[in-house]
Amino acid sequence: MRLKNLTIKGFKSFADETVIHFNESVTGIVGPNGSGKSNIVDAIRWVLGEQKGRELRLEQMSDVIFNGTKKRKEAPLASVSLNFENTRNLLPTEYQNIEIARLLYRSGDSEYRLNGVTCRLKDITGLFLDTGIGSDSYAIIALNMVEDLLSNKESARRKMFEQAAGISKYKARKRETLNKLKSTKEDLARIEDLLFEINTNLVELEKQAKRTRKFNELKEKYKSAGLLAQFLSVKTLKEKLEVLETSIQEEILKLQDEEVSLNAIEASIEAQKKAQLDQEKNLSEFQKKVNEVLDTIRHLESNIQISQQKKQFQSTQLETIRQNLSQAVGRLDQLKLDVAAIQSEQSQVELGLLEADQAVVNHEEIFNSKQAEFNLLKSGVDQFQLDKQENETAIYELEKELAIQHNRIENLHADSKRCEEEIDSKFNEHQNKENQHKELSVKLKDVLSEIDQVKVAEENRLLGLEQVQIELEACTQKVSTIHRQRDAKQNEFDLLKSMVEKMEGFPESIKFLNQNWRKDVPVLSDIIYTPEKYRSAIELYLENYLNYYVANTEDDAVKAIRLLFNNSKGKANFFILDKFRDSKTSERSIPGCIPALSIMEVTDMYKPLVHDLLKDVYILENDNHLEDVIHFPDDVSVISVSGSILKANKIITGGSVGLFEGKKLGRKKNLEKLEAEIKELESQAILNEKELAELKNKIRTFELNNRQKELEQLRKKESEELQQLAQIQTHLSHYLDLKADLERRIAANKEQAANISQELHNKEARIVELKNKQQQLVQSLHSSDEVYNRVSIELSEITGIYNQAKLELLKWQNRFENINKDLDYKNKQSEELQTQTINDELKQTELIESLSELESSLAQYESELLEVLEFRKNMDSNLTTLERDYYEARNRISEDEAKAKQHQRSIHELQSAINGIKDQKAEFKFRIQSAYEKAELEFMAKLDEFVASEEDEGLDLEALISKSQYYKTRIDNYGEVNPLALEAYEEMKARLDKITEQRDDILKAQDSLLETIKEIEETATQGFMQAFNQVRVHFQVVFRSLFTDDDDCDLVLVDENDPLECDIDIIAKPKGKRPKSISQLSGGEKTLTAIALLFSLYLLKPAPFCIFDEVDAPLDDINIEKFNHIIRKFSKESQFIIITHNKLTMADVDVLYGVYMEDQGVSSVTAVDFRKYSHEIELEEMAN
Template identity: 60%
Template sequence: MRLKNLEIKGFKSFADDTVIHFNEAVTGIVGPNGSGKSNIVDAIRWVLGEQKGRELRLEHMVDVIFNGTKKRKEAPLAQVTLTFENTKNLLPLDYHNISISRLLYRSGESEYRLNNVTCRLKDITSLFLDTGVGSDSYAIIALGMVEDILSNKENARRKMFEQAAGISKYKARKRESINKLKATNEDLARIEDLLFEINNNLVELEKQAKRTKKYFEMRDKYKSTGLLLAHISVQRLKEKIQGLNTQIEAEIIKVQDQEVLLHQSEADHEKFKKSHLDQEKNLGDFQRKVNEILDSIRLTESEIQIKEQKKLLIKNQQEHVLKSSMDAKSKIEVLKQDILLIETEIAKTTLEVDKVNAYSSGLGLEYTEIQSRYDGLKIGVDQYYAQKQQLEKQVFDLEKEIAIQLNQYENFDADTNRNKDELEQRTNEFKSIQQEIDDSNKRIQDIQVVIADISKAEEERQATLVTLRSQIDTQTQKIGEINRRKDAKKNEYELLKSMVEKMEGFPESIRFLNQNWRKDVPVLTDLIYTDEKYRSAIELYLESTLNYYVVHSESEAVHAIRLLFSNAKGKANFFILDKFKNEITEPVVIPGCISAYSLIEVDSIYKPLLNYLLKDVYIQEHDSQLEDVIKFPDEVSVISLSGSIVKQKNTISGGSVGLFEGKKLGRKKHLEKLEQDIKVLESEVLDMDRALTYLKNEQKKFDLINKQQELVAARKQESEYLQRLAQISTKQQHFNELKERIELRIQDNTEKQITLRKNQEEKSIDLSKAKSSYQELINSISQSDQVFDKVSLELSQSAAAFNQSKLEVMKWQNTLDNITKDLEYKTRQIDESSRQLDHDLKNLNNQESELVQLDLDLMELKKNLEDRFEFKKNMEADLSSLEQEYYTIRNTISEYEGKIRTAQRNISDIQSMTNSLKDQRSEFNYRIQSSYEKAMIEFNTNIDDFVPDQETEGMEEEQLRDRAMYYKVRLDNYGEINPLALEAYEEMKTRFDKIQEQRLDIQTAQVSLLETIKEIEETATANFLMAFNQVRVHFQDVFRSLFTSDDDCDLILLDENDPLECDIDIVAKPKGKRPKSIHQLSGGEKTLTAIALLFSLYLLKPAPFCIFDEVDAPLDDINIEKFNTIIRKFSSDSQFIIITHNKLTMAEVDVLYGVYMEQQGISNVAAVDFRKYEHDVVLSGMEN
């Protein structure tokens, strides 16, 4: 099988269709970092089914799709196709060319294809199983995986050996078989639990089924009797309804006669009522006219009152307007006088303002002239002071530098003295440090001896604790087992006790007597006890008598029977002990049988009864063929051990044995034995608890003498001593370094002091010159300051006078403005008062005209009011006459209404009687309907369809009623039943049998799986060991070819007893080195070791192709030549695809593909065939 080509589209940085051909033995792939070389390897892993994003350098699988660039939009899907030539039919397909494809869409949908046909990932992994090809096979190796192989990260080393040995399919089958076995065990456990649960439920269901069957029989008898009673009752009710119908028809005729009389009276009543309504309408119209006259009178009176009030209001307003006009005239005269005074004051103030302005202007000219002289003098003074500040700064800086240098000199001198003192002190300290180092070494030796002693004692204590823990676990398991048995016994005891107390499985009569008669009288089933082995057989034989009471005398039995009869609680049977003779007959010995009497346990008082019941009754010792029972003589009764057949004189009975057969016999005795067993188990638990407590106390005692803390404390002390020794050693080293630094510092201080003394002398000369220049400048400044101070005083006085004149101008100007504003205000007040006066005079004229009009309106309204009063008086007289006529007709109508009410009352009485009869008929119909519904609800039968049976057909109604009541009481007192018990019992029994068959099938499958796992392990172990030994030999040969013939290496199984699961260790010892582990080798040696292991695997099982992703990066030039040589050697059997940055490796390949990015973020490839060029081995001399 050969790799033919790789097609990539939309995968990572390969946005465009890219095809890489692998037609040659060795193909190289090169390119700068980040160009997308490794994306080719990722594409091959991905198409082979890699599912881990981490292996593909992804966070999410969808990141394999090309994500776009600034100039290129993202791809909708990623698609990779790998094509093989099936040259050696290594792949189980009848195709020469086989292609596998994987597609991933942005929606997250994924698709695999085999020869362009959609398939599953499992189909692809199965296709390449044990071919050496896979997403995680040893055929694809990256540089980081070399370290993984050597460090055995995630069991990488073992996976490679398993692939080479071809046992992957065996391990896969083993995993599947183990998973199936686990599932089988879980299924078996569930089935066991299910069978246990169903078995418990079957016991209860069988009882419920028998009880339900008896209930249904009584219910059928009650149904036939109840339906017959209902049929008789319905026929009697129908006859009564017929008589009621005749009475109802007679009453209906009486009602019709009364209705004729009622209709005549109602006609006359309607005639007078119509006349009454007309009269009532006329009266209402006349009354309405009278009311309208009254309304108009009230309206006129209201208008007169309103106009009089309005007239009074206008007069009041006139008085107010006259007063306001007089006030306005007086105010106008006062304002005109004020304005004359204000105008005079404005003229005076204007003259003062002009005078003050002229004075202020003169002062301003004088101030400007003095300011000019002041500015000229100030420039000269400022220059002097600037020179002064500069000289002061120069003097200060020189004095500061001299002082600093003097201080530095003194500091260097003091530092030299301190260093000398410190050096002297440190010499004594060094001696004490050396003594402390010696003491620390002695303490470390002593504590190491103590640690060894404590470790030995702790190991002995731990061994004792392990033994004690094992004994405690064993004892705890035993206690748990006994507790489980005890709990099972207790549960059985509680269940059996509940059944005994509730008398479950007994007829109603027995339960009734147990509650209402004597509790000291036993039932036969409670007297007998026998071994569980024989219970089914004895219970089958005594089944008909097990519910018999055992009493001493006949009077006791009669008393019980009378109690049952009086309460209608059924029947009961009794054994009379007095009637049985106290004689015990010895049983006849029959080969193969045991006397049934000899197998039972019973009190001596009841032995005659049991001797009578079980006389000549034998049980077979072993189950045999059913036909064997026939061979016994007729004088004896023989029961098979399982209880499946009973042979008695002249009869044979038998059949299948129910699950609950034998559970009824000797329940009270069994209850006592269970109680004894529980006490024994409790005693055992108590003894074992004491033993467990002793063991735990021993464990606590050894826990208390824990040497671990002492060991930790000793090791901590050792660590402290070692740490202290390291600290002291470091301190000693620091002292030596400090001594050297102090001596160098003293020498440096001396040199610096000499330099400082020289600088101080130079700075002192500069300081003297600066101070002399400063004194000369001070004298010049003193003369200039006298002239400047005189001009400054003149400027200050002139400015003060000028400012005072400006304040005076502002004061007079403000006074003028205030007077002018007052004049404007007074003028506005005169205008407003004049307008108000004109408005008041106009209002007075209007109000006078309105008063005249109001007087005219009042006269007219009063005249109209007198006319309406006269008209009202005439209308009221006519209204009285109409009211008398209205009430006369109304009395006549009342008489006719009395006649109508009498007729209606008569009709109502007759209808009441009719309704009463109809109610009786409805009641009878309802009772009939209720009888039908009751029959349908209670018996699900229509009464009309009922046919009496022969048993009840001739009975009287009273007998039928008593019979129905009897069965009704029995059914009511029967208690709850499960109506589906019969069906559920059969269904559950069938299910129980079916599940038992399933359990047998699962147990068979379990054995088969265990055998399969064992066979797989044996085959896989043999194949693996054979492959391992071959690889081991190949590894040694390849390793020595890459290193030297004297180098040593080996492969070791760390656990030869479990070769399929144990780790595989690599031992590599190049010549001249003895590394303790492979991790101590150099990077190149590690790489060559990993390459040796890989090629030893290829020798065992060559992979169709191998991919090395920058594996040669750690190798030097010589080892690169070795690497290329072995590649060329193996290329005859396998294809090699090498991703590299090494030029020597590039020169060795047949075809070289260069990966580059013409556009940022988009990878392309270009191919070069190196076979066209000659190759010179540049390192041949070095090799020789």
């Protein structure tokens, strides 16, 4: 079999599809470090199924996919395929060309293909098993694996020997067989356990099946006797029901008479209660009116207080306004004088302004005339004149600016003065507002304090009212509960008393003796008492003795018997008290039980009797443990706390508990307790009703002290004062803002005036300088031309006069403008003051009217308050009368209610009697129904369908019941019976037979597996030893060919008794050396030793191809020649792929593939055929 080609795409650094052909015997792969040479070996390992990332130099398997570079995108998948030609039929004959491929996608999906068909990894490894081809076979050797082979890391030597010997498949089969054997043994153990369990259960089921057959026979007998007993019992009970029906009708007639009387009294009570409701309603309405009067009083008092406060506040405001008006008159007069003075000054300024304007016109005409004359003389002195004119213009501009800036300074001073006057004018008003603000703040603080006090008082009142209402509700509920408890206890007392007096539930003989014999001799049920929890249990145990009389002596008992005998009133039983003596018995400690004597309440004289009856009797506290009674000793009696079961003297009695059980015990004692409880409840009712009345009075007091309206008025007053305070605060803030603005204006004016003054000083100096220059220019012109000078002088003088006139006009214009501003400002102040005066006069009028109205309201409120106080006095007197009438009516109702209760007790007694009869009737019906249900549930039959013969109807019922009970007892004492035992036994038997058959099959399979393992071991051992001996011989030959004939080497099994599992030692002793282990050899010697071992394996079983990845790196040139020689020798049987950096090795291959990276990170391959060249010439050139 030959390797044809390798196709790589997207695997590690091979981004593009790369095909490497292996058509020759020896193929070399070279390239610089990092170019991707070893990636070719990794690709071959990977496609052959390598699963360990460490063997492929990866952190994770997904790293095999090309990850991209700066210029290339990452690959979506990695794919590698190997193509073989099956020339020596190493593979099954149906394969001529074999292509295996492996693909891995970035999503993590992986795929194997065999000849283009998707397959499993197992299919590929199975195909190449024992062919020498595999991801971990001796066909692929890297330099690091040489060290692993020599050091036997992870049993590397044994794996290679097993591959060469072809026993890998046997070891794999053995592992599979051992796993099957282990699984078989586990199945066998489980079946053995199951068989043991089934056999154990089967024996028990067989016993149960026999008991079930016998039990079914007993059940049939019990059913026959039981059904007949139930039929006869039902017949007797139906006859008794007819008698009870007659008794009920008689008692109902008596009950109706009592109900008529009760209805008449209740109608009267209802009428009285209705009248009382009207009285209560009138009383409530009257109390409401009283509360309204109290609210009116509080309202009037609050109004008076508020009106007085308003009067005081408005008086203060009126005084302030009057002061403002008085001050405003003076200020208005002063403003009128100021306006008159300004207007007078304005007239004078207007005249001055006209004169100045006329002077400018006159001087302008003179100036123009002189200027024309001057222009005629100008031609000779143009230059002087130009300078002079420029100088004059500069002087004029500066003087003009001086005049303007002087005027600006005056305007700034005037504006500052106006600001100061406005600050002074607003100051007084500000002072008044501040005083008002302080007064209002004090008043508001007082109002807030008063509001807090009223709020605290109101909160305390509401809390107190809520608390009292809660107490009232609780007390009302408590009173109602006590009344219900008292009524319930009273009804129970009346019923129990009636039962005791009529001796209900007792035989006729006992009732007769109770009426005609001694009253001081009690029955047993009357002398003992227990807590209600235990009554059913004690009554169950003492059921047969509860009707016994407790006589002091035998004579007493005999007299009673004689009385019964003489009157033919039946029989009675007696305990003779003087026959019982005190006897102490030790109580036992029984888990879950308490002694019955420990819960008995009985007088001292009866204690010996009770002790004798209840000694060794225990009560089981928990009904959930009824089954435990069977484990108690036979010499003690045990009763469940509910009375559902009793075990005594080897007899167990029990069942469901009736509604009336536990009611006969301690009736008289219970009557005494009920009477004491009723008295206690009545006293509690009186105390609680008294407490209820006190709580109602407290609520009335809390309601009268309601200050909610007063709080609302105070909050209204607070709101008004807060509003006034806000207005004043706004005015104050406005004044402060205005004052700050005016002061900033004054400061700015001062600063600006100072700056202008400095500029004036500079400009005046400049003017002096320019005038000096002007004189110089004039003198120059004078020296040139006297006429010109004269004209120039005249023109200069006229120009100065003309400029002075214009400056004077500008001053008069500025002054006129300032006067107009002052006049506007004074007029504006006058208008504002007049508006303020009008507003103050209007407010003054309003305040005078408001004060007049307040005084009128105060007088009216005080008058109304006196009237309401007088009216309240009369209402208090009427309220007392109404309350007295209300309570008198209530007492009359209470008397009638007492009479009604008497009739109710009578009705209750009659109802109790009727209910007693009804209870007996219901009990009979219940017993009849129980009989029907018992027949249906217990015997699966219907009594209505049961037909008894005449002979059966004549049978004695008691005998039938005894017979039925006999069978029932036998069934109950029969013990547990498994009704499904027969069916379960048959099923279990069939299951046992089936599992036994399965066990036999598993035992046969186990023997077969053991035989298979033995055969595999024998075949594998024989094959391994034969292969080992051959390799051993080949190793010695190859080793000496690589070293010398005198060198010694050997292969040794560490444990010859276990050749399939033991390690293999390599002994190598080159000439002149005696190393204790291979690790002491040099790197080259180790490599040659490993190569010798590998080629020894090839001699035994040549691999189709062999890959050496830089194995020759440690070898020198001499050893390289040996290495190349042996490769060329073995290349006749196998293909060799050598990755190398050695030039000698490169020269000795048939075809050389160069691996390079044209683009960084992307490997490429190119081929060179060395057979076209002369090796020797090339080697010489390389050497030179």
